Amino acid sequence: MLPVSHVNAGYVRPVTAAEREDEAAKAQEPQEKEREHSFKPVKDEYIPEEKNEPAGRPGRPDKKSPEDIKGEERTCNTDKVDREIEKLKKKKQKLEQQINTETDESRKAELEKELAQVESELKQKDNDAYRRQHATFT
Numbered sequence: 001m002l003p004v005s006h007v008n009a010g011y012v013r014p015v016t017a018a019e020r021e022d023e024a025a026k027a028q029e030p031q032e033k034e035r036e037h038s039f040k041p042v043k044d045e046y047i048p049e050e051k052n053e054p055a056g057r058p059g060r061p062d063k064k065s066p067e068d069i070k071g072e073e074r075t076c077n078t079d080k081v082d083r084e085i086e087k088l089k090k091k092k093q094k095l096e097q098q099i100n101t102e103t104d105e106s107r108k109a110e111l112e113k114e115l116a117q118v119e120s121e122l123k124q125k126d127n128d129a130y131r132r133q134h135a136t137f138t
Contacts, residue, residue, distance in 0.1 A: 076135050078134075081130065081135065088121060088125065088126075092115065092119060095111055095115040095118060096115065
């Protein structure tokens with residue numbers, strides 16, 4: 001920076017009123033030209049709309065998400081599974097009776113084979129994990 005004592009006073013001159021008007025006119029001309037030549041888009045710009053998604057999970061409007069169900073009370077229904085297990089137990093009991101009354105050895109072997117299948121299916125289905133998996137909630 002220069003000290004004030006080194007500033008050349010010859011460059012400083014008083015501004016007259018006429019010069020002020022000329023400078024003001026020159027200053028306004030570029031602004032007016034800019035307004036005339038401003039770039040405007042030829043077409044409207046695309047503004048995407050927000051999608052209105054239905055409540056619940058996308059793609060499945062009939063089902064509600066766990067967040068939607070928090071306040072609702074739901075009941076677990078295992079009647080269908082219980083009926084299926086009861087049917088298997090009755091079938092097992094019936095096969096045991098037929099095996100006890102059967103005299104033909106080949107027929108008895110077939111019934112025992114069928115009984116083994118029913119017992120394995122019953123063992124697989126008669127537990128809490130199977131009931132929970134196949135229960136319906138309302």
